Amino acid sequence: MKKKKGRPYELQPSELEKFTSKYGDKNNKVRAWVFVKNSIKSGLIKEETEFAAYLLYGSCEARINAIRYKAQKPYIDVYIDWSDSNSMCRDIINHKPEFWKEWVVMTGKFIESKQKLSARPTVDRLSEDRSVGYRLENIAPLTHSANSSKALSKSCYVFQINFDLSGQKKFKRFQHKKEALKFIGINNKVDTGKIFEVDGKHYLIQSEAVTLGLEPMEEYNYEDDEEYTAWIPIGTIEDSNGETRIIKQEIRFPYMSVILTEQHKNT
Incomplete structure (x- = not known):
């Protein structure tokens, strides 16, 4: 009896080894190299741009997966025109020649x-x-460092927290996230809902989108069980001397967020 032939490899182990020996062991994503191999064969790309195509496939795949699985806050509810990396890469190479040319240079x-x-x-x-999202007319190549700098350039608010919630809230808007972090003296993520203590003062830092109620705060799984305690006014009472006293209720919470109403946005 003849043995059934198995499905042939789309990429032979020897071919993968050839690519990784040329570009490094960490560049071993088989699906991406299959796309590269087929693109060279079909004439979509030239062999000298194979690594650029490999990187493009990886970036497209990362964007599609991040949006599909809502892996990170920046990608929640973001529109994307494609459901697979192959078609996204082909559309970019075929229909955005300037993008592809710049991508090759950056590679x-x-x-x-x-x-x-x-x-x-x-x-x-x-x-x-987010409703525009990833469409051909709304994408451009950018280095990882420039992308990170872009994130740091987004406006943020810093709130000085008074745990007596009946008191006046102090806050300051910063044009760039980097400036906000420097003001507090920390290096951390924003929109975590965690309160930072610096020199005896307590601060909360939020992006402008969360502060103005345009985006929800990102959900985190906190490793610690830390809770904050605050007091919120729930009424008044007159004491034996005829003076009005505020009744406050203690509350506990693991994180917090602040949303500014219209009257406070330009304060």
Whole structure:
């Protein structure tokens, strides 16, 4: 009896070894190299741009998966025109020649940098509007470091927290996240709902989108069981001397967020 032939490899182990020996062991994503191999065969790309195509596939796949699985806050409810990396890559190469040309140049610089993450090209959105999202007309290549800097340039609010919630709230708007973090003297994520103590004062830092109620605060699984205690006024009572006293209720919470109403936005 003849043995059934198994499905042939789309990428032979020897072919994968050839690619990884040329570009490094960490560049071993089989699906991406299959796309590269088929694209060279079909004439979509030239062999000298194979690594650029590999990186493009990886970036497209990362964007699609992040949106599909809502892996990170920046991708929640973001529109994307594609459901698979192959079609997204083909559309970019076929219909956005300037994008592809710049991507190839950036790939060359990435190789020259000995593949430093900061120099790696990524697919970025021009408009941050989530309903526009990832469409051909709204994407551009951007290095990883420039993408990170872009995130740090977003406006943030810093709130000085008084745990007596009946008191007046102090806050300050910063044009850039980096400035807000420097003001507090910390290096941390925003929109975590955690309160930071610096020099005896307590601060909460939020993005403008969360502060103005445009986006929900990101959900975190906190490793610690830390809770904050505050007091909220629930009424008044007159004491034996005829003076009015405020009745306060103790509350406990693991994190918090502040949303500014219209009357406070320009304060």
